Every structure is written in structure tokens, then in C-alpha cells.
Amino acid sequence: MQTARESQPISRGAAQSMAKLFKTDALTPWDELAAMPPLTDASSETFPFEEGIAIIKQAFGEVDQEMADFVDMMVENHLIDAAPQPNKVMGAYCTKIPKTRTPLVFMSYGGSMSDVLTLAHELGHAFHNWVMRDMPYVETTYPMTLAETALSSRRMWCEMPCWRERKTITTKC
């Protein structure tokens, strides 16, 4: 709790910066869940799904080739449901079929850089599930804090060479 209290100025500063971007004095709860507004004209660049996958695969490959191969496996086996549909809600999540340990990623991919990062995040969860597929099922449960630790660091992805080549990404991270 002490660490949380000591970190309050950081989160308040982040909220104030976000409010400034939204051109408001105070954030509403729904603002906190809203996508970041574009910071530059270039940030409106869109990335077709195949290009987003290529960016993610390159970034994953800079961590480990097995992760890049995993992205291919997910695409080739149609384990990513990313196409927006009229009755499909926004958002993204990863799940798995318990019996086969097959990971599945669902999202409504719109082609923004935020969508690319979200897809990378969910594929990170999927990879986490995938590497545990041969473990006893009871040993594969973990707390949300562990699940999100490695995957929520957008900064980590943004520091990678393939991300740095893209100014639109580095300005948003």
C-alpha cells in the first residue's frame, strides 16, 4: 500500500496528461478506457491486418524466434478472430480451449497502431498459454498480476528496433 500511495503523483500526472490530450479539465470513467487521440498527423496511419501481423512477428522474433513462429501458427490455423463484425463488441481478449490447450485471440481489429499493440498484447497472452500447454492443467493458473506484467509493457515493444523505425509508434509510447 505504501508503494501505491507513493506512486499516486505518477498516476495523477498521467491522468492530467491524458485529460490535456482529451482537451478536458477532468477525465470521466469512460475517458480512461478510450483510445488515445492521435498525437500527430502521422499517427492516423493505418495498418492492414497482414501488416500488423508482420510488425508483431518481427517484434516477437527480436525476443525469440519461437515467438515469431507462434504468430505464424496462430494465423495459419485461423486462431485469431480479428475481423470486425456488425454485432461484435469492441475490445480484445485471449482464451484457450482447455482440452486441447489451443489459444484463441478475439478482437475487432481496426488497423490503428493501438490495434496493432493490442493484438501484440493478446498474442503475448496466447503465447504464454501455448508454452504451458504440456504442463498439468492445475499448474497453469496464475494471477492477473503475473499475466499482465510482461505483456503490458508497451514501452518494451516500443524500444525494439522494428518499432523505432516507425515514428508514429515512438511518439505514442
Ligand SMILES: [Zn+2]
Ligand atoms: Zn492483458
